[in-house]
Amino acid sequence: xxxxxxxxxxxxxxxxxxxxxxxxxxxxxxxxxxxxxxxxxxxxxxxxxxxxxxxxxxxxxxxxxxxxxxxxxxxxxxxxxxxxxxxxxxxxxxxxxxxxxxxxxxxxxxxxxxxxxxxxxxxxxxxxxxxxxxxxxxxxxxxxxxxxxxxxxxxxxxxxxxxxxxxxxxxxxxxxxxxxxxxxxxxxxxxxxxxxxxxxxxxxxxxxxxxxxxxxxxxxxxxxxxxxxxxxxxxxxxxxxxxxxxxxxxxxxxxxxxxxxxxxxxxxxxxxxxxxxxxxxxxxxxxxxxxxxxxxxxxxxxxxxxxxxxxxxxxxxxxxxxxxxxxxxxxxxxxxxxxxxxxxxxxxxxxxxxxxxxxxxxxxxxxxxxxxxxxxxxxxxxxxxxxxxxxxx
Numbered sequence: 001x002x003x004x005x006x007x008x009x010x011x012x013x014x015x016x017x018x019x020x021x022x023x024x025x026x027x028x029x030x031x032x033x034x035x036x037x038x039x040x041x042x043x044x045x046x047x048x049x050x051x052x053x054x055x056x057x058x059x060x061x062x063x064x065x066x067x068x069x070x071x072x073x074x075x076x077x078x079x080x081x082x083x084x085x086x087x088x089x090x091x092x093x094x095x096x097x098x099x100x101x102x103x104x105x106x107x108x109x110x111x112x113x114x115x116x117x118x119x120x121x122x123x124x125x126x127x128x129x130x131x132x133x134x135x136x137x138x139x140x141x142x143x144x145x146x147x148x149x150x151x152x153x154x155x156x157x158x159x160x161x162x163x164x165x166x167x168x169x170x171x172x173x174x175x176x177x178x179x180x181x182x183x184x185x186x187x188x189x190x191x192x193x194x195x196x197x198x199x200x201x202x203x204x205x206x207x208x209x210x211x212x213x214x215x216x217x218x219x220x221x222x223x224x225x226x227x228x229x230x231x232x233x234x235x236x237x238x239x240x241x242x243x244x245x246x247x248x249x250x251x252x253x254x255x256x257x258x259x260x261x262x263x264x265x266x267x268x269x270x271x272x273x274x275x276x277x278x279x280x281x282x283x284x285x286x287x288x289x290x291x292x293x294x295x296x297x298x299x300x301x302x303x304x305x306x307x308x309x310x311x312x313x314x315x316x317x318x319x320x321x322x323x324x325x326x327x328x329x330x331x332x333x334x335x336x337x338x339x340x341x342x343x344x345x346x347x348x349x350x351x352x353x354x355x356x357x358x359x360x361x362x363x364x365x366x367x368x369x370x371x372x373x374x375x376x377x378x379x380x381x382x383x384x385x386x387x388x389x390x391x392x393x
Contacts, residue, residue, distance in 0.1 A: 012074065013038045013164045013196035014059055019068035021054055028054040030220040031068070036164065041190050041197040043207035046217035047243070052200045055217070056166050059198065061085045072163045089166040094153035096141040102128070102152050103137040109160040127155040130189055147178050147185075154189060164196040171206070183210055204244050208232060216240045238365050241289045248295065248335050250288040254364070257284075264288055264364060267331035270309040272357075276364035287365045294361035295337035297325050299346050301354040308356035311335065316347045323347065327355055 014036035021029040029051045036042045044052035057063045059070060061082030070078045077085050088109075096105050106124045115123070128134045131151040141149055150170060157165045171179045171186075187210055190197050201207050207214050208228040215225045216239075224236040235241035238249050252264040255271065264274045264286065274288060301308050311327035314334075323344025325337045335355060339347070347353060 011037050013040075013072065014198065015071040015074075016055075016059070017069045017071075019055070019058060019065045019070060021051075021058060021063060022066050027220050029058065029065075032220075032222055034215060034222055034225065036196055036198055037212075038196055039194045040212040041187075041199065041210060043199045043201055043211040043214045044217060045201055045204060045207040045214050045244070047202060050217040051220040052202075052217050053168055054220075056089070056168055056198065056200050059164070060087055060089045060166055062089075086160075086163045087166055088157035088160060088162045089168060090150075090153050090157050090170045092169050092172050094141075094149050094170075096149060096152055096156075098141050101138050101140060102133060102144070105141070105152055106155045106159050109156060113160065123159050124155075127159045130158070130192055131155045131185070145178075146174050147182050150174070150182055151185065154186070158189075158193055158195060162195065164198055167197060167199045169200055169202070172201075172203075179206075186210060208244065214244070216243060218243075234363065235289065235365065238287045238289075241363075241365060246292050246336065246338075248288075248290045248292060249365075250290070250333060250335070252286055252288045252364070254284040254286060262364060264362075266309070266329075267333050268309055268329045269331075270307060272307050272362055273359035274362045274364045275360070289363045289365055290335075290357050290361055292324070292336045292338040293322075294357050295335060295339075295355060296357060297327060297337045297339055297347060297353050297355050298343065299351065299353050302356060305356055307359075308354045311353050311355045313347050313349055313351040313353055315349055316344055318344070327353065329355070 012035050016032055016034045019029055019032045020027065032055060044055060046052050054063060058065055061077070061080060065078065068078075069076055072086060097108065100108070103124055106127055107120050110120045110123055125134065128137055131154055133148065133151055133155065136144065136148065141152065144152065153170070154165075171182050174182060183206060186197070199207070199210065211228055213225060213227055214231050216223045216231055218239050224231055224240045226234070231240055231244050235244065241247045242249060250266060252266055254262050255265050256263040260276055262274050262276060263271050265271055266288070272288070297311065297313075309329055311329050313325055313327050315326040317324045318341065321341055322338045323341055325339055325344065325347050327335050327337065329335065337355065
């Protein structure tokens with residue numbers, strides 16, 4: 001079964017139907033319907049306060065929904081207490097028992113479930129081998145690095161053969177290099193054991209790198225569920241486009257439409273080809289998405305390119321293999337381009353240049369809600385955990 005194929009009930013490890021959770025007057029999770037397939041790694045991605053951790057706690061049984069149903073392996077567990085659900089949660093702080101060895105920390109679960117000594121020994125050693133800690137079985141948690149402690153917590157979660165492992169930002173306390181190493185370890189372990197993982201994160205790069213599918217959340221709702229390629233290349237809304245990656249979100253109106261192709265007009269009057277999954281209509285207003293890596297900027301206009309338009313470089317910052325160019329067009333629209341370092345040397349602040357992109361680089365999204373700011377700075381203030389997004393200056 002492919003990552004985006006329809007799932008049958010028998011294929012689902014976790015299923016939520018219309019789940020809502022309120023805390024007083026605050027709606028933390030609103031009518032969420034979500035299916036997690038057996039053996040998949042699904043990330044809940046969104047800014048702080050979007051409801052992703054509350055959703056994880058609802059699946060774990062630490063919170064009860066006010067409405068809706070939760071099923072694990074096809075069984076309704078909406079009213080089942082946490083200790084009777086066949087899931088295991090790995091928290092940001094790994095909550096290892098400091099007085100127990102690595103072996104005894106991992107053995108705690110099967111021992112509590114009444115497994116025999118022989119079965120405990122077999123399962124613990126098997127899990128320690130999976131997380132590559134067999135030679136550290138006798139150490140105490142304080143004698144381990146942060147990454148090693150994380151792997152002990154993961155082994156402890158897996159040893160009881162849960163329906164799903166729920167991970168609440170388990171890598172957030174690690175330094176960047178170790179975090180990247182542990183991302184690879186999580187992928188390897190998940191692929192090797194085949195257990196369903198549900199990962200909460202606000203780190204878009206982590207979600208895109210690790211996941212089979214990503215559920216992007218905002219204000220308690222799931223905005224879009226899809227493969228990493230889907231949510232990055234084919235976002236369903238301006239919010240998703242801006243949260244999963246750096247994005248130029250430009251106001252346009254549709255001049256001509258035929259099927260799923262259209263000609264849109266930028267605020268500076270330039271006509272550009274664009275695609276839309278929804279099938280645009282002439283005279284529609286919308287938001288044009290172009291990723292910075294798809295924007296070209298050069299001092300000389302490309303021959304025969306009617307879609308190129310003049311810009312002024314406001315800033316050019318060296319980032320190793322690329323130069324980030326902040327440019328502004330004749331309509332005072334701010335646009336960000338990531339250009340090759342060699343080309344970027346000619347694009348100093350104040351330089352006159354031309355900007356353009358290929359026809360397949362642009363995607364038409366629904367217009368942002370009325371009253372929503374199109375100012376890049378205001379957008380960043382509204383969603384501080386999100387990525388850079390650029391609109392009208």
